[in-house]
Amino acid sequence: MGYMAHIFRAKIQQDEENMQLDRADRKLLRALVTNGRATQQELGDAAGLSPSAAARRQKALEDAGIVRGYRADVNLRKLGLGATVMVTITLDSQSEEAMGAFEAAVAESPSIIRCHLMSGRNDYLLVVRAASIEDYEIIHRQEIARLPRVARIETAFALREVVNRTVPPRLLG
Numbered sequence: 001m002g003y004m005a006h007i008f009r010a011k012i013q014q015d016e017e018n019m020q021l022d023r024a025d026r027k028l029l030r031a032l033v034t035n036g037r038a039t040q041q042e043l044g045d046a047a048g049l050s051p052s053a054a055a056r057r058q059k060a061l062e063d064a065g066i067v068r069g070y071r072a073d074v075n076l077r078k079l080g081l082g083a084t085v086m087v088t089i090t091l092d093s094q095s096e097e098a099m100g101a102f103e104a105a106v107a108e109s110p111s112i113i114r115c116h117l118m119s120g121r122n123d124y125l126l127v128v129r130a131a132s133i134e135d136y137e138i139i140h141r142q143e144i145a146r147l148p149r150v151a152r153i154e155t156a157f158a159l160r161e162v163v164n165r166t167v168p169p170r171l172l173g
Contacts, residue, residue: 019064021171024049028057029066030172036070081129084158085136087144088122092151099123101148109147111139122154133157 021029024047031038031046038046044054061067076082091098099117106115106126114127126144130136136155144153 019066021066025057025061026172028054029061029167032058032067033167033172076129080131083130083132083136084161085128085130085139086156086158087126087128088118088154088156089124089126089147089150090121090152091123091149093149094123098149102150105147109143111143122152 027047028043028049031043035042040051040055040058043049043058044051047054047057049057058067089102091102102124103115103117106112106124111128111130112126113129114125116125117123118125128136128139128144130139136157140153140155144150
């Protein structure tokens with residue numbers, strides 16, 4: 001497939017995947033983001049809907065894949081993982097084989113909590129939670145440095161978390 005055909009196909013898929021949200025949907029999402037365990041009554045009150053209407057809209061948001069699930073927001077610092085480490089990785093090749101091997105190994109790594117394929121100078125950005133800098137040194141030696149096809153590793157330590165959102169506020173307006 002040519003480049004323009006690929007771009008056109010991606011644009012069509014994006015349009016089909018994007019669901020237009022009305023004001024009540026946005027209020028419902030805001031309430032769910034704030035409290036994923038809210039009752040139908042609480043969701044209805046927040047969105048200006050009856051509990052049954054809120055339940056129907058919530059189900060529609062789930063069916064559309066906008067709400068992908070519900071999970072606990074765990075304070076990793078309270079569990080002894082106070083260091084947030086950003087690790088940029090450059091592979092020795094951008095071949096499908098190299099990327100596939102790297103991604104499969106990352107998925108098995110017990111200390112990596114997020115991995116993003118990136119554009120620009122680095123190929124991947126990893127987020128690791130560790131107990132301390134000393135703990136990260138062990139993770140680096142036993143996990144990160146052993147990942148396949150890695151040519152370069154750069155590490156930065158977060159000093160303080162300033163914002164941590166699951167949804168940009170502009171979407172919930």
